[in-house]
Amino acid sequence: MKHSKTLYLFVLPGLFMYLLFFVYPTLNGLVLSFTDWEGISSHWNWVGFDNYKRMLFNDDIFQTALTNNLKFMLVVVIFQTSISLIFAILLLKNSKSNVFFRALYFFPTIISSISVAFIWAFVFNPNVGVLNLLLGKAGLEALAQNWLGDPKLAIYSIAFVKVWAHAGQMMVIFVAGLQSIPEELYEAVYLDGATNWQAFKNVTWPMIAPAATIVVAYTTIQSFKAFDLIFAMTGGGPIYSTEILSTYIYHTAFQGSEFGYAAAQSMGFMVIIALITMGQFKLLKGRSS
Amino acid sequence: MKRGVNMKKITVTILMFLISALVVAGCGNSSTNSGKEAGESSGKTTKISFIHWRGEDVKVFDGLIAEFEKANPTIKVEMNVFPSEQYLANAQAKLLDGASGDVFASFPGAQFGSISKAELYAELSDADFAANYSPNLLAAGQKDGKQLAFPYQLVYNQPIYNKTIFEKLNLTPPNDWEQFLQLCETLKKNGYIPIAFPGADIGPGQFINSMMMNNNTDEDIWAKVESGQAKLTDEWFVRTLSQFKELNDKEYFQKDSLGTSKDIAGSLFAQEKAAMLATGSYMMSGMKQQNPNIELGLLAPITVAADQAVYEGIHTTTFMLGVNALSKHKDAAIKFLAFLSEKQNAEKYANGTGQLVTVKDVSYKTPELQHSATWMDKKTRFQPRYLIANAANEKAVTTSVQAVIAGKTAEEAAKNAQALIDQNIKK
Structure with missing residues (x-):
């Protein structure tokens, strides 16, 4: 009994850090969300639930940002998960060439998001960008687009960059999951006359469920918080078409000087992420069990 | 026994850490230098x-x-x-x-x-x-x-122009909207981009100043819009957006202007591919550094008939x-x-x-x-955009410029922007 009490003390430093850097700011944000603090002065007024009412019923941009977030998340989750899984299957064996390609695909992960954003903003540039230039040289001018300037296209262009930057990282998780599948299971299904697709459906996919759960949950949270990439590539524009919740919160607080309202938006953002993540875990947990 | 001693040490260490952290945090705001100008008075x-x-x-x-x-x-x-x-x-x-x-x-x-x-x-x-x-x-x-x-x-927040190109084509800064359109047409026919417009970032916020300066000369117009006494759906603002749309539809901006940033628009101008740059005087020295041979001037589009023009430009x-x-x-x-x-x-x-x-x-x-x-001697107006007090309203206004360039009608873009301003008034 005494021994276990002692162990609790080891948790204290971590707990203290968690309380100081997570719980305290979160609670502070919660308090702030009931005020009209504009970020500079030492005076503010309590406004009750006004900020929350405004967020839910009187702010079209918040709804637009949420819709953009969901669009972005869906595209990134679907493509990042499937592409990383395909890469992992193709590069599963530890041959020299596979190890090289794994390292190559993982490489974008180690570049900072801001650098990735600047590189791709330049690639996508309609006037001097290399993408439209290459399409033109290949005789595919018709495919050249205003990648970041077209409000209908911009969010998908950024989603592509997100997938490019992180598919390699997710591939590594899938490779680890795939390599842990016992070879005997494949031998058994192939002896029973299964096709490759049947082997994937009945062995690979169920066995990598824990890895898929991690990949999907991580990708969801990351795509919801893709602040740096969007901020550096489009700043939320044009016409709010790439404004997501995190960039909108930033704009509300630091450009609009409405810290109280931005705090309410942050609380809403936290609840939305928690709900989506919980839903995903429930869904994937059910599947994996 | 030994475990007990170690445990005591660990407990004391943790408590010391917590106490010192709290002390440091507690003292953070209160450690003020009460001696005013202490350094100066003591030499x-x-x-x-x-x-x-x-x-x-x-x-x-x-x-x-x-x-x-x-x-x-x-x-x-x-x-x-x-x-x-x-x-x-x-x-x-x-x-x-x-x-x-x-x-x-x-x-x-x-x-x-x-x-x-x-x-x-x-x-x-x-x-x-x-x-x-x-x-x-x-x-x-x-x-x-x-x-x-x-x-x-x-600063003069109005387009910079390339004097050499203007002189070569025998062009002069225009006095009314028709002349401005003719000027752009001549430039376009001669293979120049008439206006390099950084639509992805600062362009809409800069160019709207000179585009609206004579369409509504009331210095309090933005205060009125923000208080609900005037609307963006009023004739003057819809006209301003229509004029933006006209410039875009007649291809007087470079292609895909909403994807063009300030630096790229600046490069088009410095390379003398574009004859005007819709930013402001603050970019003149940068342009000169990029192209030392370029001769620069300032002009502003006059969006009304010459006899109705009140202002010649925008200053900040x-x-x-x-x-x-x-x-x-x-x-x-x-x-x-x-x-x-x-x-x-x-x-x-x-x-x-x-x-x-x-x-x-x-x-x-x-x-x-x-x-x-x-330009100090000319009749210029303080940058109207800076008179929009609420940043969200300012964004609604500049976004409406992007909206007409992206294909919306002026009426639709003005209506959408007004809806956002109504929400900010109601908040």
Whole structure:
């Protein structure tokens, strides 16, 4: 009994850090969300639930940002998960060439998001960008687009960059999951006359469920918080078409000087992420069990 | 027994850590320097902090600071530069802290309003150096009859044009909207992009000023829009958006202008592919650096008939220098501000950075500055966009420009922008 009490003390430093850097700011944000603090002065007024009412019923941009977030998340989750899984299957064996390609695909992960954003903003540039230039040289001018300037296209262009930057990282998780599948299971299904697709459906996919759960949950949270990439590539524009919740919160607080309202938006953002993540875990947990 | 001793040590260590952390946290805000100007009075060096957003001016400021420190050996100036996009966020935190930003730059309009509301500007109404400035250029830093900041730069937020191209095609700055369209058409027919428009970032916010200046000459128009007394669906604003749409539909902007940033639009202009650049005089020195052979001038589109035009252009007095009311070194900070306000130092700043200044009787050395200075005698209007108090409303307005360029009708774009403003009024 005494021994276990002692162990609790080891948790204290971590707990203290968690309380100081997570719980305290979160609670502070919660308090702030009931005020009209504009970020500079030492005076503010309590406004009750006004900020929350405004967020839910009187702010079209918040709804637009949420819709953009969901669009972005869906595209990134679907493509990042499937592409990383395909890469992992193709590069599963530890041959020299596979190890090289794994390292190559993982490489974008180690570049900072801001650098990735600047590189791709330049690639996508309609006037001097290399993408439209290459399409033109290949005789595919018709495919050249205003990648970041077209409000209908911009969010998908950024989603592509997100997938490019992180598919390699997710591939590594899938490779680890795939390599842990016992070879005997494949031998058994192939002896029973299964096709490759049947082997994937009945062995690979169920066995990598824990890895898929991690990949999907991580990708969801990351795509919801893709602040740096969007901020550096489009700043939320044009016409709010790439404004997501995190960039909108930033704009509300630091450009609009409405810290109280931005705090309410942050609380809403936290609840939305928690709900989506919980839903995903429930869904994937059910599947994996 | 040994485990007991180790446990005791660990417990004591953890408690010490927690207590010291709490003590440090608790003392954070209360450790103030009660001795005002302690450093100066004791003859020790006083360090003041100067924060601003103009990275391109660092070299010139370094020289000025060195001269100031030579003349004032007991004062050291530490300069910190934050990019303009993040300036607001950084400056607020620094000013509230009081330990930095003894002298700080701020933007006119909404930011000046927020900082003055928070009472973070030390009043400078009685400062002797106020007489060094052109009195008609100080209003942006005044509130309730008090001078809280000194706008240091004078900027013309209207298109720059390439004089050589204009002369080659026998073109002159237009006097009305028809002439402006003809000018653009001639440029287009001769293979030039008439207007390089950075639609992805600063373009809409800059060009809307000169596009609307004569469509609605009421100085209080934005205050009226923000209070609900006027609407963006009113004729003047819809007309302004229609004119933007006309320029876009006739391909007077470069292709895919909404994907073009300030730097790329600047390059198109500096390479003489575009004849006009829809930004402002603040980009002239950069253009000249990129292409030393380029001859530059300023013009503004007159969007009405010549006899109805009230204004010839747009000006902004910005880079407003103030002293932090929470500064512990106010006297030293004011001394530095006084130094920057001296004619010879303002002259060094102006000619070194290629910016016009609000200080009187400064002699400008470059042809671009000399040309820009001629605009001081013209009838220009203070940048209307800066008179939009709410940043979300300002964004709704500039976004409506992007919307018409993206294909919406002027009426639809104006209606959508008004809907956002209505929400901000109702909040």
